[in-house]
Amino acid sequence: MTIERLNMLFVGVGGQGVLTASDIAAQVGLDLGLDAKKSEVHGFAQRGGVVESHVRWAPVVGAPICEKGTVDVLVAFELLEAARWIDWLRVGGTVVVNTQQITPMSVSVGDAVYPDREALLEALERRAGRVVAVDALPIAEEAGSTRTMNTVILAALSTLLETPPEVWERAILRRVPAKYGEVNRVAFRLGREAAQR
Amino acid sequence: MKQLLSGNEAIARGAWEAGVQYASAYPGTPSTEILENFARYPGIRAEWAANEKVALDNAIGASFGGARTMAVMKHVGVNVAADSLMSVSYTGVFGGLVLVSADDAGAFSSQNEQDNRNYARFGKFPCFDPADSEEARQYVGVALDLSEQFRTPVMLRTTTRLSHSKSAVEVSPPTAREFKPLPPFKREKEVTRVIIPAVARKRHPEIEERLRQIAEWAETAPVNRIEWGDRRLGIVTVGIAYQYVREVFEGFSILKLGMSYPLPMKMLRDFAEQVEQLIVVEELDPFVEDQLKAAGIAVAHGKDVFPMCGELTLAKVRAGAVKAGLPVAPIPPAVPPIDEVEIPARPPALCPGCPHRAFFYNLSRQKRKVMIAGDIGCYSMGVLPPFQAMDMLISMGASIGMAHGFKQAGGQERAVATIGDSTFFHSGMAPLASAVYNRSNITVAILDNRITAMTGQQENPGTGRTLQGEETQEVDITAVVKAMGVKYVKEVDAWDVEAVGKTLKEATAFEDGPAVMVVKGACVFIPEYKPLPRLEVIADKCIACGLCFKVGCPAILKSEEVFEKTGKPKAVIDPLLCTGCTVCAQVCPTDAIVPMESDYMAGR
Numbered sequence: 001m002t003i004e005r006l007n008m009l010f011v012g013v014g015g016q017g018v019l020t021a022s023d024i025a026a027q028v029g030l031d032l033g034l035d036a037k038k039s040e041v042h043g044f045a046q047r048g049g050v051v052e053s054h055v056r057w058a059p060v061v062g063a064p065i066c067e068k069g070t071v072d073v074l075v076a077f078e079l080l081e082a083a084r085w086i087d088w089l090r091v092g093g094t095v096v097v098n099t100q101q102i103t104p105m106s107v108s109v110g111d112a113v114y115p116d117r118e119a120l121l122e123a124l125e126r127r128a129g130r131v132v133a134v135d136a137l138p139i140a141e142e143a144g145s146t147r148t149m150n151t152v153i154l155a156a157l158s159t160l161l162e163t164p165p166e167v168w169e170r171a172i173l174r175r176v177p178a179k180y181g182e183v184n185r186v187a188f189r190l191g192r193e194a195a196q197r
Numbered sequence: 198m199k200q201l202l203s204g205n206e207a208i209a210r211g212a213w214e215a216g217v218q219y220a221s222a223y224p225g226t227p228s229t230e231i232l233e234n235f236a237r238y239p240g241i242r243a244e245w246a247a248n249e250k251v252a253l254d255n256a257i258g259a260s261f262g263g264a265r266t267m268a269v270m271k272h273v274g275v276n277v278a279a280d281s282l283m284s285v286s287y288t289g290v291f292g293g294l295v296l297v298s299a300d301d302a303g304a305f306s307s308q309n310e311q312d313n314r315n316y317a318r319f320g321k322f323p324c325f326d327p328a329d330s331e332e333a334r335q336y337v338g339v340a341l342d343l344s345e346q347f348r349t350p351v352m353l354r355t356t357t358r359l360s361h362s363k364s365a366v367e368v369s370p371p372t373a374r375e376f377k378p379l380p381p382f383k384r385e386k387e388v389t390r391v392i393i394p395a396v397a398r399k400r401h402p403e404i405e406e407r408l409r410q411i412a413e414w415a416e417t418a419p420v421n422r423i424e425w426g427d428r429r430l431g432i433v434t435v436g437i438a439y440q441y442v443r444e445v446f447e448g449f450s451i452l453k454l455g456m457s458y459p460l461p462m463k464m465l466r467d468f469a470e471q472v473e474q475l476i477v478v479e480e481l482d483p484f485v486e487d488q489l490k491a492a493g494i495a496v497a498h499g500k501d502v503f504p505m506c507g508e509l510t511l512a513k514v515r516a517g518a519v520k521a522g523l524p525v526a527p528i529p530p531a532v533p534p535i536d537e538v539e540i541p542a543r544p545p546a547l548c549p550g551c552p553h554r555a556f557f558y559n560l561s562r563q564k565r566k567v568m569i570a571g572d573i574g575c576y577s578m579g580v581l582p583p584f585q586a587m588d589m590l591i592s593m594g595a596s597i598g599m600a601h602g603f604k605q606a607g608g609q610e611r612a613v614a615t616i617g618d619s620t621f622f623h624s625g626m627a628p629l630a631s632a633v634y635n636r637s638n639i640t641v642a643i644l645d646n647r648i649t650a651m652t653g654q655q656e657n658p659g660t661g662r663t664l665q666g667e668e669t670q671e672v673d674i675t676a677v678v679k680a681m682g683v684k685y686v687k688e689v690d691a692w693d694v695e696a697v698g699k700t701l702k703e704a705t706a707f708e709d710g711p712a713v714m715v716v717k718g719a720c721v722f723i724p725e726y727k728p729l730p731r732l733e734v735i736a737d738k739c740i741a742c743g744l745c746f747k748v749g750c751p752a753i754l755k756s757e758e759v760f761e762k763t764g765k766p767k768a769v770i771d772p773l774l775c776t777g778c779t780v781c782a783q784v785c786p787t788d789a790i791v792p793m794e795s796d797y798m799a800g801r
Contacts, residue, residue, distance in 0.1 A: 069531030
């Protein structure tokens with residue numbers, strides 16, 4: 001995918017590292033010599049609620065949020081959230097989805113049911129130009145820490161965009177504490193491998 | 198170096214660059230990160246005040262002493278500070294004084310979406326409205342210069358979308374700076390800083406003249422600018438709305454206002470005359486639009502097509518333009534939403550381990566009929582399932598006053614007020630004194646989680662630590678309550694389900710004035726919170742009674758395994774989320790929830 005004008009929407013659940021990942025993605029845009037903006041909604045959402053963060057790359061970016069129907073890549077950190085936000089995708093757009101399932105309180109108190117995994121993935125397939133599903137949590141565990149999950153997802157994203165992987169790796173390593181550098185390096189490699197499989 | 202900064206980070210940077218030497222704030226989304234960031238710069242003092250009025254009063258004192266200063270708060274916080282704000286406009290300032298009002302168009306985390314630009318007109322001071330982080334950085338300095346030039350307080354207004362969006366800002370690493378003491382203070386021969394009626398009457402006409410002069414200044418101020426394009430359409434816009442306008446109306450003429458009050462009316466009139474059709478695009482109230490109309494400038498479209506409620510978006514601006522028949526690109530087709538499977542809602546919830554859980558579990562299961570007045574904080578979530586234990590909530594510190602009024606007006610039920618530690622210091626002490634004085638038998642539960650949690654764990658007078666990380670005197674809530682003459686005061690361990698229940702029962706039965714229970718337990722996000730061995734469910738012992746689901750913990754999930762006799766799902770605990778607080782284990786009737794052996798052995 002070309003990158004001169006790129007709209008990305010990062011979604012997930014509070015505590016998953018969505019905001020850090022979107023920060024890094026925006027920084028990568030700047031590092032590539034483009035203008036970049038990012039915008040997030042948090043606050044109440046931090047308490048296990050939905051988190052959304054928009055990242056836009058362009059020669060000059062105006063609005064810090066995308067418009068419905070213009071998202072090139074929907075980066076979902078949780079399966080249900082991919083489904084919730086799918087209608088922001090442009091026709092033919094790509095979904096990167098971490099297939100982790102986090103039970104919302106509405107389900108655990110019995111008011112609702114978490115939909116079937118395959119049914120959700122099929123619904124995404126029917127709508128998106130392409131769906132890249134990654135089970136990031138076990139990959140992060142394999143890398144050495146579940147906290148590298150967002151690095152795994154960024155690595156998967158990086159394989160879809162015409163960008164040098166080193167730029168991503170550098171932006172990630174600048175952001176994480178030095179002692180987590182090595183596990184993140186491993187997580188980045190494993191994430192790319194998983195997405196390209 | 199170009200760096201991505203949020204609007205809030207940029208304001209902090211701008212304040213430091215412009216020589217703000219003292220700043221005070223009360224945390225509140227979306228304003229909180231401004232002072233958190235400012236506090237890290239060298240050579241300054243930054244503080245959390247007990248509430249927004251205190252923050253502004255602090256800034257006024259600093260300004261009267263001659264310092265450049267800043268008070269920071271969310272939009273509804275300005276209501277709290279309004280008493281002093283209205284009058285400091287009369288006295289005028291000495292050192293530059295900027296009030297940052299972080300509005301919440303969209304009410305993402307607020308009780309309303311009031312448009313604080315109205316305060317500028319009401320209080321007769323200027324209001325700046327940056328459109329991105331770079332402008333946010335620059336405008337702090339412009340505002341401070343203007344503040345000193347005209348001796349006026351100045352409002353810098355953001356909205357959530359600006360506060361929490363990151364865009365590129367040109368910055369270099371901060372250089373070393375020493376904190377400078379103020380020059381010797383001189384008592385005035387003719388008082389201006391003492392706002393007695395004689396001073397107020399003399400100052401009022403001077404304020405009107407000041408406003409006229411600032412409007413004159415605005416005519417040539419670089420913050421207001423015209424981007425000429427196709428003159429068939431001219432768009433007047435302000436603040437973040439500019440970002441949507443420049444995309445949706447690409448190629449047309451734009452008058453971008455950097456300040457919404459007072460307006461450069463001559464500039465606007467000239468612009469209006471040179472375009473075929475003038476429209477106004479602004480978020481929330483028709484603040485600029487009404488001023489233009491009052492000045493007799495024809496506005497073809499404004500709030501007739503662009504929504505008054507909620508934050509603006511590209512989609513809303515485009516939809517408004519399409520509705521008005523303006524020449525813009527059509528709304529892009531989107532992928533259809535998923536309707537073949539139902540997508541469950543994901544409401545926020547108290548975190549695993551939250552010290553509020555045992556209290557709300559008990560409160561939701563009260564046999565005695567109670568009316569519950571809530572307050573602003575994480576515990577506002579007591580209104581959500583599974584607790585649904587909150588009947589009224591209006592603003593910071595209001596719970597105690599509401600419970601008292603309900604009771605005194607003849608309320609039949611026991612009235613319970615729930616309030617947090619930070620909120621108690623913010624504005625809970627005065628209503629408690631009032632309830633003691635007027636002798637109502639209300640129950641007040643102070644949920645002391647040792648931090649201002651909702652806004653992201655900020656220190657407060659009860660935590661023993663300042664914003665800049667120094668240790669300080671901790672104000673003892675229980676001692677304060679006792680000193681007020683409350684006759685029933687009891688501290689209770691927040692995670693002891695039975696003790697919390699027993700105390701609640703006693704407190705609601707107390708008949709000799711207000712009863713106060715201080716429910717003590719640290720928020721899971723602060724170091725004072727000590728996680729215990731994580732818990733697991735012994736499936737063979739679980740009878741699927743569902744009681745543990747009633748504590749509303751995100752870590753407790755329905756198992757795929759069912760209890761044979763009833764066919765109901767058993768419980769299972771997510772080890773990634775559990776902090777071992779044991780509230781679920783305490784309510785389990787069969788002792789099926791136990792510490793994970795591996796954690797226990799590992800000494801967690």
